[in-house]
Amino acid sequence: MAPTHYDVIIIGAGMSGLAAAIRLAYFERKVLVLERHYAAGGLNSYYALGGYQFDVGLHAMTNYVPPGTRGAPLTKLCRQLRLRPEDFALVPQYQSEIRFPGIMLRFNNDFECFIQEVIEHFPAQKDNFLRLVRCIRDYDELDLEAKPISGRQVVSSYLTDPLLIDMLFCPLMIYGNAAERDMEFGQFVVMFKSIFCEGLARPREGVRRIINVLRRKVREVGGTVRMKCGVKALHVKDGRARSVELDNGEALTADTILSSAGYVETLRLCDDCEPEPLAPLAGRLSFVEIISILDAPLKHLGHDTTIVFYNTAKAFHYEVPKDLVDPRSGVICCPDNFLYDKPLPKSMIRMTCLANFDGWSGLPEAEYVAAKAEWLPRIHREVLQFVPDFRDRIVFTDFFTPRTIKQWTGHLNGAVYGMPGKIKTGRTHLENLFICGNDQGFLGIVGAMLSGISMANLHVLKK
Ligand SMILES: Cc1cc2nc3c(=O)[nH]c(=O)nc-3n(C[C@H](O)[C@H](O)[C@H](O)COP(=O)(O)OP(=O)(O)OC[C@H]3O[C@@H](n4cnc5c(N)ncnc54)[C@H](O)[C@@H]3O)c2cc1C
Known part of the structure; x- marks a missing residue:
């Protein structure tokens, strides 16, 4: 029997894969999404543990603009997917x-307040900062052909205070930078606009809301998603991917394949690629994430901040730590502290720090468990400089590592933002294989969805 044929096969039911599927199915392409795991969402999926519900990745959705705002990435994304921003039920951050x-x-979420805040704390940088903001506003971050330039170099050509430079880079790198130490300027602009100029929000139900909206829409427009259906290999002939082999041995064919598995990860599926030379291209930046369920909101202890991006060292270091974790900088997120009309059913706090994949994955099971127990109080010690002591309010804690991220998403090194050298055009060495998502260059939930949409438009719909 001939293998089933599709117009487009999409590898991965994360944010980018689902968004691409909606776009293509809407234009009547026969689309199949293949996902290795039983839950959709990839790096931003969800799970249950100890009787509690957790989101893998959602601290906040960036790029928030109030409904009705014209021309913003979130508005464009919704228009392209025939969704309303209200469908995501986003609730803005407090502060x-x-x-x-x-x-x-x-x-x-009011950028003017941030400008005033910078001017108040760094009065000597006022004119420089305002010039930098103008440069950011004028920059076309969507130019797929733009040459990469160093963000630190460009920002330092405007600002002369290293403390302000580090304070700007800290949240932007932690929330969306695949490279160590420096950040490509286009990516700096994307993150600056998405966090400072636009803003942060969260659906009250967490990431399930976003995933359910996307999955329902895929169904409505006629796309198919197959879960627990991993792609084992892509068979190549004459410069094209001729067939897709699944983990269960089944073979499928497609005119076009769009992969959100990662660039190196996708090439390693191709039977014409040697895996070893590709390995150094993969990203290395990963994180540990500690999520604690509390018996009362942190607000009751006097903490109403939504997210704290912190650094306790003299300078901000964004690199793979030598130790298992670098607790000197990180993120503290309180999902309770968004402007909901009623409190969340369960209060929680999330803490995120840079971590070393090789270190965590090299540990035998007993040492792995012991290392988590050892690092938890060390991370608490840093975090408690910025939030009231919540430790006796903890009822349950989950602690996941780069090893967990690799296990559940397949991303090499548990790299949360993929490889440093992005493939903005999405092209690979095969004429009908393209990548979307993290390694194409748009990061985060909104970025990944925009990536899926733009790669579907560019390589399928506009062809
Ligand atoms: C801890 C953490 C916190 C985060 N916090 C935020 C946040 O607060 N806000 C934000 O905007 N972003 C956040 N992110 C980043 C965001 O989750 C990602 O940028 C985005 O989800 C990437 O989506 P994607 O579609 O590119 O890739 P992925 O989500 O990685 O999707 C790829 C999918 O492909 C599947 N797959 C891989 N290989 C195969 C194969 N061979 N066959 C079949 N399927 C395969 C994987 O299982 C996965 O489901 C966070 C990420 C993490 C890990």
């Missing part, structure tokens, strides 16, 4: 902070 030793910059 977030960037905390460095002896100084704090506050921001909310």
